Structures are given as C-alpha cells and as structure tokens.
Amino acid sequence: MNAETLVAMVSIFTAGLTMGLGAIGPALGEGRAVAQALLAIAQQPDEANTITRTLFVGLAMVESTAIYCFVISMILLFANPYWDHFLSAGS
Amino acid sequence: MTEVWRWPLLFAAGLGLGAFFYGGLWWTVKRLPAAGHPVLLMLASFAVRTAVTVGMMAGLMAGDWRRLAAVLAGFVAMRFFLVRRQRRHDAVQS
Numbered sequence: 001m002n003a004e005t006l007v008a009m010v011s012i013f014t015a016g017l018t019m020g021l022g023a024i025g026p027a028l029g030e031g032r033a034v035a036q037a038l039l040a041i042a043q044q045p046d047e048a049n050t051i052t053r054t055l056f057v058g059l060a061m062v063e064s065t066a067i068y069c070f071v072i073s074m075i076l077l078f079a080n081p082y083w084d085h086f087l088s089a090g091s
Numbered sequence: 092m093t094e095v096w097r098w099p100l101l102f103a104a105g106l107g108l109g110a111f112f113y114g115g116l117w118w119t120v121k122r123l124p125a126a127g128h129p130v131l132l133m134l135a136s137f138a139v140r141t142a143v144t145v146g147m148m149a150g151l152m153a154g155d156w157r158r159l160a161a162v163l164a165g166f167v168a169m170r171f172f173l174v175r176r177q178r179r180h181d182a183v184q185s
Contacts, residue, residue: 030133030137034123034129034133037123038123038124038129041124048124050181052120052121052123052124053177053180053181054181055120055123056116056117056120056177057174057177057178059116059120060113060116060170060173060174061174063112063116063137064167064170066141067112067141067144067145067166070141070145070148071148071159071163074145074148074149074152074159075156075159078149078152078154079152079154079155079156079159080156081156
C-alpha cells in the first residue's frame with residue numbers, strides 16, 4: 001500500500017467519523033434545548049419572547065458546531081490540503 | 092480585477108449564507124411554540140437550511156480549501172453579529 005492510498009483511506013475514514021460525531025453531539029444538545037425551552041414557555045407564556053431569544057442564541061451556537069464538522073469533512077474529501085504534499089513526497 | 096475582489100466576494104457570500112441560515116433558524120424558533128409538530132418543524136428546517144448552506148459552500152469552494160475558509164469567515168461573522176443583536180435586544184427589554 002503506497003502513501004497516496006493510505007492518505008486517501010485515512011481522509012475518507014476521518015471525514016465519516018467527523019460527520020458522525022458532529023451529527024450526534026449537536027442533535028442531542030439541540031433536542032434537549034428545544035424540549036426545555038418549550039417546557040419553560042408552557043409554564044410561563046408571558047416570558048415567551050425572552051425564552052425564544054435565548055433559545056435562538058443557544059441553537060445558533062449548537063448548530064454552528066454541526067456546520068463546522070460539515071466544513072472539515074468537506075475539506076478532507078474535496079480539497080485536502082495535505083494531498084499535494086504527500087503526492088509530491090510519494091513520487 | 093476579479094483577482095482583487097475574489098476574497099471580499101467570497102466573504103460577502105459567507106455573510107449571505109449566514110443570514111440565510113440563522114435567519115431561517117430565527118424564523119423557525121419563533122414559530123416553534125405554536126407549531127403542531129415542533130420536532131418535524133425543527134428537523135425539516137435544519138435539513139433544508141443545512142442542505143442549502145453546505146451545497147453553496149461546496150460550490151463556492153471549487154476545490155480550494157482557502158476559498159471555503161473565506162466563506163466560513165463570513166458565515167461566522169454573520170452569526171456573531173446576529174447573536175449580539177439578540178443579546179442587546181434582551182438587555183434593553185429587561
């Protein structure tokens with residue numbers, strides 16, 4: 001097995017792992033946040049505006065984690081910056 | 092000409108994508124309490140927003156990770172701006 005094959009294998013595996021972990025974490029966090037916020041709104045409907053704003057800020061943080069993971073796996077799959085380096089080193 | 096404007100344009104595209112993604116999130120969150128199926132609304136909203144954002148990012152990347160980094164910088168800047176705006180609104184209200 002030459003260097004290029006190894007780099008390709010590790011890149012593909014890591015991209016899949018990144019996406020898997022990056023989907024599970026934010027999904028759990030987001031589900032919990034939304035459930036708690038809806039519970040809070042049901043208990044205090046007058047505070048719905050404030051709770052909604054806080055929920056938005058929290059979800060924006062959580063969902064950007066998923067986007068970061070998407071970006072990393074996209075770079076690994078389609079624009080791997082180390083690819084050229086190993087290609088020139090291997091030949 | 093295009094060479095000079097490439098990075099600012101990519102950054103601006105990231106700002107636009109951020110506005111779409113987090114604007115859509117705000118729209119969804121505001122409708123959440125009144126929704127019949129909050130889970131469906133949240134999942135559908137996330138799927139559509141992520142598909143559009145990641146698809147556009149993949150297209151704008153064009154095989155160069157630095158281009159994607161410029162788009163992501165715009166995206167994060169828009170998130171920072173929107174979150175700060177909501178926080179300021181909160182401080183004024185309470």
